[in-house]
Amino acid sequence: PSDTFVTSDGIYVLDTKNYRVQKWLKNGINATIVAGITGTPGGTSSNTTFSTSYGLFIDQFGSIYVSDxxxxxxLRFPPNSVSGTIGDWIAGTGVSGYGWQGFASPTGIFVDSNQAVYVADTSNHRIQKYNFGACYGMTVAGTGYAGNSLNQLQNPTSVVVDSDGCLYISDQNNHRILRWAPEACAGECIAGCSMTPGTRPDQLNHPSDIAFDSQGSLYVSDTWNNRVQKFAILNGTGAYKILESST
Structure with a gap:
C-alpha cells in the first residue's frame, strides 16, 4: 500500500501492487474493493483498471481519485463504486510528457472544495492544477526544471491546499516542505530549510507525504529517516514559523 485516505465512514487504502483501492470500515473488518480489479494492471485502453499508482484522494462528494x-x-471513480466500475479519465495524456496536458510520474493529488485537482507532477518538478472539467492544466508551483531556489522544486511528491488557497508541498529531493501562496512566484520554506538531509528534529530526508490535523499541526512522512515528524505551526498576522517538532 502506498497511500491512505480517512473519511467519516472508513479508511481507503491504495493497494499499489494489487492495482486496487480498498475501503475498510471503522471496525477494520470486511474490506471492499472500490476501484480497480485485484491483480489486474491496466493500460490506457481501459478506465476500469490502472497501473502502478501512488496518489489517492476522496472528495467531499465521495468520488475517488487515483494518480495512475x-x-x-x-482517474476519478464515482461514489459507491465497486471493483470493475469504469472511471473517468480527467487529466493526463496516457504517456509521459511535459506540456499543459502532460505528466511525468504523477504522484500526490489533492482536490479542493471547487473540485479543482492539484497534482504533484514529480518528474516534471512542478505542481499542476486542473479546474473542474478543464482539458488543460496550469502550473501553480515550480518552473518545470529541477532546482533548489524558492521558485523551484525537485521531485515533489505531495501537495495539500488549505482554505486560503495556499499550497503545502513535499519537495522530496530538496528535503524540505514549502508553503506557496496563491499566485505567488515562489514559495517559502517551513520545514527542512537547510536542505541538508539529516536526523535532527529540524531536518528531513526525502519527505514523501504531508498532512494537517484539525489544530493546524503538520505531519511529515520523513521517508529515509523511517519516522513521522510533527511540526507545530504558528500562523498569525503575517508570521509563519515552526514552533517545534517531534517524532
Missing part, C-alpha cells in the same frame, strides 16, 4: 503513475494520468 504508470499511465501518466488521473
Amino acid at each position: 503513475q504508470g499511465n501518466c494520468r488521473i
Whole structure:
C-alpha cells in the first residue's frame, strides 16, 4: 500500500501492487474493493483498471481519485463504486510528457472544495492544477526544471491546499516542505530549510507525504529517516514559523 485516505465512514487504502483501492470500515473488518480489479494492471485502453499508482484522494462528494503513475494520468471513480466500475479519465495524456496536458510520474493529488485537482507532477518538478472539467492544466508551483531556489522544486511528491488557497508541498529531493501562496512566484520554506538531509528534529530526508490535523499541526512522512515528524505551526498576522517538532 502506498497511500491512505480517512473519511467519516472508513479508511481507503491504495493497494499499489494489487492495482486496487480498498475501503475498510471503522471496525477494520470486511474490506471492499472500490476501484480497480485485484491483480489486474491496466493500460490506457481501459478506465476500469490502472497501473502502478501512488496518489489517492476522496472528495467531499465521495468520488475517488487515483494518480495512475504508470499511465501518466488521473482517474476519478464515482461514489459507491465497486471493483470493475469504469472511471473517468480527467487529466493526463496516457504517456509521459511535459506540456499543459502532460505528466511525468504523477504522484500526490489533492482536490479542493471547487473540485479543482492539484497534482504533484514529480518528474516534471512542478505542481499542476486542473479546474473542474478543464482539458488543460496550469502550473501553480515550480518552473518545470529541477532546482533548489524558492521558485523551484525537485521531485515533489505531495501537495495539500488549505482554505486560503495556499499550497503545502513535499519537495522530496530538496528535503524540505514549502508553503506557496496563491499566485505567488515562489514559495517559502517551513520545514527542512537547510536542505541538508539529516536526523535532527529540524531536518528531513526525502519527505514523501504531508498532512494537517484539525489544530493546524503538520505531519511529515520523513521517508529515509523511517519516522513521522510533527511540526507545530504558528500562523498569525503575517508570521509563519515552526514552533517545534517531534517524532
